[in-house]
Amino acid sequence: MNLADFLRKIANAQANSMGIPGLSRILMHEINMPVIITDDKGRVLSWHCPPSVALYPEERIMLPSTIRNHSDLPGEGIIILKGKKLKYFSWPIGEVKILGYLLLLEKPEQLTETWLPLFGQFVEAVSLAVMVEIMHQREIVDIEKNYRDEFVRDLIFNNFDGIDEVIRLGKIWGCNFSGAHFVMVIKLLNKSNHLESYRQESALSIEKFFIEQVPGTIVGEMANFQVVITPLPKEQANDLHSYTRDLFTKLSPLISDWDCIAGVGKLYESINMLYRSYQQAKVALELCKLVQHEGSPAFFDELGAVRLFYNQSQQDLEEFYKEAIGPLEKFDQENNGNLLMTLWHYLRAERDLKLVSQKLFIHTNTLRYRLKKIEELLGGSLEQEETRFNIYAALKVAAILGKIDQK
Incomplete structure (x- = not known):
């Protein structure tokens, strides 16, 4: 088949909405080679093989580094599919941005120097047609997504x-x-x-x-x-x-x-x-x-x-935080300390000294010393339920304000 006839066949396929599978099937029949078309991540969009080739479809293939590293150029090399090493020829799909790849497997005997230029033109024609199909499909997906997003907005x-x-x-x-x-x-x-x-x-x-x-x-x-x-x-x-x-x-x-x-x-x-x-x-x-x-x-x-803190103004939250545990923040800043985080982990771990020590990578005695210092600075005992409640609430506010790393 000459190039003009091939282009007419491609145009008819697009006019009849045969999509990417239809285009790759036409190319496969013309060159009698396995044709695989993927997106830019290697997800298979179409897979066609001549009856003489026992190669079964996959949903996704690992694109060789020779393709990924030179994605904007035609290339060739070895690809492994189902444990088999196969020779491939690849063409990028897309001009400004790479949308996918067209791969041909196993070089046919008829690819003589006379046929090679025409063969390349066939592939280029299909690559351009596939590019149009991919862009068209993405437009459809975007339109559907916009309608769906609008419906969701109406619902909520x-x-x-x-x-x-x-x-x-x-x-x-x-x-x-x-x-x-x-x-x-x-x-x-x-x-x-x-x-x-x-x-x-x-x-x-x-x-x-x-x-x-x-x-x-x-x-x-x-x-x-x-x-x-x-x-x-x-x-x-x-x-x-x-x-x-x-x-x-x-x-x-x-x-x-x-x-x-x-x-x-x-x-x-x-x-x-x-x-x-x-x-x-x-x-x-x-x-x-x-x-x-x-x-x-x-x-x-x-x-x-x-x-309940969610709708409070930042100024109100700041004042509550400073009244409750501001002295700890000041001490940490002046002494390069970490009493604030120690208190946070202590209360979150339900005052389990062993668990907190492991979390902070410190000895239990060091933790006891820090807790004593915390009580001195705050002027209250951590054993008192009301004191713990106010302090924990202030720590929650500190997390909202981004003053502590709650992880």
Whole structure:
């Protein structure tokens, strides 16, 4: 087939919405070689092999360093698939930004010097067509995401005409809003200087996870966090907390490159109460660092008195903090000490001297000395319940104000 005929075949494939698989199949039939098309991370978008080649599809392949290190240039080398070493030829897909790769496996005998230039033109034509398809698919995904985000915003801000309307619209997204739901707010914290594109990839993993794990869930994005609106399965009706914690335990390996904090609102039977669950989830998210979540979400109904500080002005919080434990902060600053953190760990560990000593890597006698010094500076005994309550509340405020590292 000459180049003009091949280009017409490619154009017809696109006109008939055959997509990326259709394009790679045409190329495979023309050159009689295995054709693999991946995205820029190695996820397989299309996989076609001639009948004579026993090579079975994979969902993702490890792109060789010769491709990753020279991603903007055609290349060749060796790739290992299912334990087999195969010769590959690769072409980048995309002009300004790399969107993926087109790989051909096992050099065919007919690739003589006469055929090679035409062969390369065939591949280039398919690469350009695939680039258009990828960009088109991303546009569709972005449009769908915008509609979904808008629907989620309407839900959490009670911006709808009636419950019947919500139930009808919810069915479009695979949701049944006639039962009880609750809201989770999730935020990814960058701990390894990842690029924004990696955050988006992890956010998609979160969305896919919850939709698969809990049918009827819808996930939207608000500012820099994700909003998950999900039903509670009937068999878990009395176990919201452990059920949600189990979900996050399963989610954790999928986003291991990120620190993840999450807040969870209360469960409500009526959909018009979702806005309250959302507001509660946001409060829990903001105060998430105050609880020992260790990858687990913070629940609004478990925050106790801490949530009372959330809406206080910073000036009021500062005054309360200085009145209660200001002398400790002053002592630490003047003497390069760490009495404040010692007190924090002491109270969080329920005054277990051995546990706190291990946490701070100090001897128990050193800890006793510090505690005595703390009592002297504060003018009260840590054995008194009211004193401990005020001090612990002030420490919580200190964490809100970012004065102590609560970890």
